[in-house]
Structures are given as C-alpha cells and as structure tokens.
Amino acid sequence: MENLILLQRHANHSATLWINRPDKRNALSVAMWAAIPARVAEAIADPDIKLLFVRGAGGVFAAGADISEMPKVYATAEAALLNDEKIQGAMKALEECPKPVIALIEGPCVGGGCGIALACDLRIGVEGSRYGVTPAKLGLVYGAGDTRRLIQAVGISMAKDILFTGRLLDSAEALACGLIDRLVTSDQLETVAADYAAKIGAASVYSIRAQKQILAMLRGGCDDAEASRALFGASFTGEDFKEGFAAFMEKRPAQFPVR
Template identity: 40%
Template sequence: MLPPAHPALGTDKMLSRKAGGVGWMIFNNPERHNAVSMEMWLAAEQILTDFAADPEVRVLVVTGAGGKAFVSGADISKFESERGSAEAVAAYQAQTAKVYEALADFPKPTIAAIRGHCIGGGSALAVCCDMRMATEKSTFGIPAAKLGLGYPLPGIRRLVHLVGPSFAKELFFSAKKFSAEDARIMGLVNRVVPDDALDALVEDYAATIAGNAPLTVASVKAIVAEALKPDPDEALCDRLVRGCFASQDYIEGRRAFMEKRAPQFTGS
C-alpha cells in the first residue's frame, strides 16, 4: 500500500509522494480530466526540483488522478484569465517549457503511468518521460491543429526522436485521437496492459529500477541523450562509463553476483 500523497505549493490540484525510492507526481484535477492550470505547472516545477535534489528518490512516476485521464492538456476554462493576452500567453508558455525541460532533463529515470485520456499537453508531458505505460482504453492525441495553437521546436523534436517524422506529422496534421494500440505501434508507449494491471506494472518497473545501480542507470540515460545529438560529447560518455567501473557499486555488484544475493547499491 502506497502512502498518501500530499499537496504541493499550496494547491490540492498537484500531489506528490515518496516511497521505496520512488517519487510520484500526480496531476489531481479529475473533474476536468486533469487539465492543467498555471498554478499546477508552478507546483509541478517545485515537485520536480525537490525530487531531483533528493538522493532517496531514484525513480519518478508521473500520473493523473481519477482514473479517466493522465493529463488532457491545458485547462481551456482558464484561457481568458491565464492566456488572454500576448504577455499572458508568453508567461504561460515559458512556465510549461520549464516543466517540460525539467522532466525531459530529469537526472533519474521517469515513467508516465497513463490511464485514460492523454491529450495535447498531456501527450507532450508523457513524451518527456523515459518510458510510458498505458492501459488498453487510453487514448492519445495532439489537437493543436483544431485549436490554432503553435508547438515549439523542443516538443516536436522530442516527439520525432520517439516516433519518427512520419508518425509525428500524422499526430499533428490529423489532430485525431488514437488508441493505446495505435500508440504502441507508433512507439509512443512502451507497454499496454488491462486497466487493472497498470498499477502493478508501473510499481514493479519503478521498484526494479530503483533497486538497480544508480550510477549505471544515470550514465545510460545521459549517454542515450548524447546519442541523439548530431555531435555527442564522447568525453562525457567516457567519463560516465569510467565512473561506473570506479564505483563501490561495481564492487558490490560483483560480490552480490558471486554470493548469489541481491545487491545493495548506494550510488557511490
């Protein structure tokens, strides 16, 4: 049983919890299918900053409350108050970009646990995660072309890296909703399971990753990011690999293997 989640930054629309090496960031606006307001984006930034700095958190899970949606995008009911002028649009876009970048660059593994609608900003948020696990009835879509919205380069680049240019164009050009199986075929999600199996799947992956060697996991995350760049920092990659072999965790991993026991990694 997971411990209760707590409100972040004074709003009950964003919740967080820490348990067993896993941090959970929960979008909690179920009456609006977890549509996101400015106050929620601000709280999300705070949660990510806290989790990134906490050595006890080795994995981050991002999910939505209520069972009907992961995140359904921006809260359109707040467009007039939060995005009614050019200045307000710029401020909103800057804050969402901060959260997307903080999640995409998060130094630890990230998992999106998707149940229900994953639309617009929800899809952009999920794409920022390292892995996406979804239920069979989840739906995905980017309705920007039906709303006249523009999408900046970083978000489109992340999507193209994930699904390729053709599927990225299909998602944007059509603005259609796609099934979880469609998303799996595109490469948008890693796993699709029945609704009642999602929690166990995500908790198992998160616990497994949290129990693995943090330096190895972090090095692979960083090296994959470099591999996607046209001019990767090979010196950085080499340092990360050498750091793994020079660590106490490498000694512990060898000893645990020889002694036929589970290793106890410390990240040092």
C-alpha cells in the same frame, strides 16, 4: 496549488507525481504548470526516491491545458509566450530529471497531457486510453521542444500525421507507432508499476544517472566521446561497481548504496 500537483512517496523507493484535478479532467492551469518543477526537484533531492511515476488522478491522465484560462493566457502574444515559459519549464524538469520518470496513463492523454507523457522516459498506457496533440484544431503551433519529443517517439512521418490532423489515437495505435512503450490492462497497471520500482530500486543509481546523461547527449545530437568515456571509466573505480562485481562473484543480489 500544492493539492493540485502532489508528490506521493512510496515504500519501494519510488514516488508518484499526481496531476490532481479530476473534477476538471486534470486540465492543467498556468499555476499547475509552474508547480511541476518544484515537485520534481523535491523528488530529485530525496535520496530514497529512485523512480518517479507521473499519473493523473481519477482515471484520467490529463485532458490538456485549462480552456477556461485561454482568453487571458492567449490574450496577447506576450502573454502566450510567458505562459509557454512555464509549460516548457515543466517539460524540461521532467525530461532532465536524473532519475527515471515513467508515465502511467489512464483515460485521455491529450494536448499538454500528451506533452507531459512524452517528456517522461517511458510511457505505460492502459487499454482504453486515448492520445492526441491538437494545436491544429485551435489554430496554434506545437513548439520545437515538444515536436522534437514527439518525433523521437513516433518518427517524423507519424508526427506529421498526428500534428496535421489533430486526431485522437486509441491505445493500440499508440503502442504500434511508439507513442507509448507498453500497453496493459487496468488490473495489471499497479503490478507492472511495482515491478519497475523493484527492478530500478535494486539497480545502481550511478549506472542509471550516467546512462541518462549519455542518452541525453545522443538525444540532443551530441556524440561526446570524451564525456561518455569519462562516465564509463569512472564506473570502474566507483563503489557501485565494487559492490556489483562482488555480488556477481558471490552469487547474491547486489546491495547498492542509496544516494
């Protein structure tokens, strides 16, 4: 399954997690869901990787779950719940990654594919991409974690619209409602991705990781002032602040340590 979920490292302190099944429109099998956490863990463990992109091969992000597996996967409630554990494990790995995760979306981004995109920190869509969450068309239910991420992106009213109808949104509507954060042409995608890699690669790893922790606390409804204050206070005694302040005073780019 390694060839279907790939981690490709780049020279600019970034890597791409590829959903690599273009002949099946990157439909995600049970084994592919199960492979995602290990690839994310590999990116986390590599100190040279500061940013993780998620992308589908062949100009398609992901058309959702592998329909051919459904008779087996959903044969019983127990089997369905076991499969959902693998899906939620993949979503959790992406959402809780301490490094920034950006989805680069081309073509269809539907069902489980849209769920993966929503588990990323940011979503950049290409003009002509399409989005949908379609359990209502199959008589299924979108779980609490996936629904929370959808609400956080588009708000509760739009989430109801998307979930109740199962309709597909074009790229312009996806941008307008907040399902994606930025819309670019296909010619711009690589340049925009490289720009994010350059900016995040030059930023403080400590700052980004601490900020992601605070954002995660607030996302979960926990306003832990003490934990936030501890992260804030520790930053002033860290090596990153010393370098950042020195660079500011000397009017030069900061050279933060890679860790």
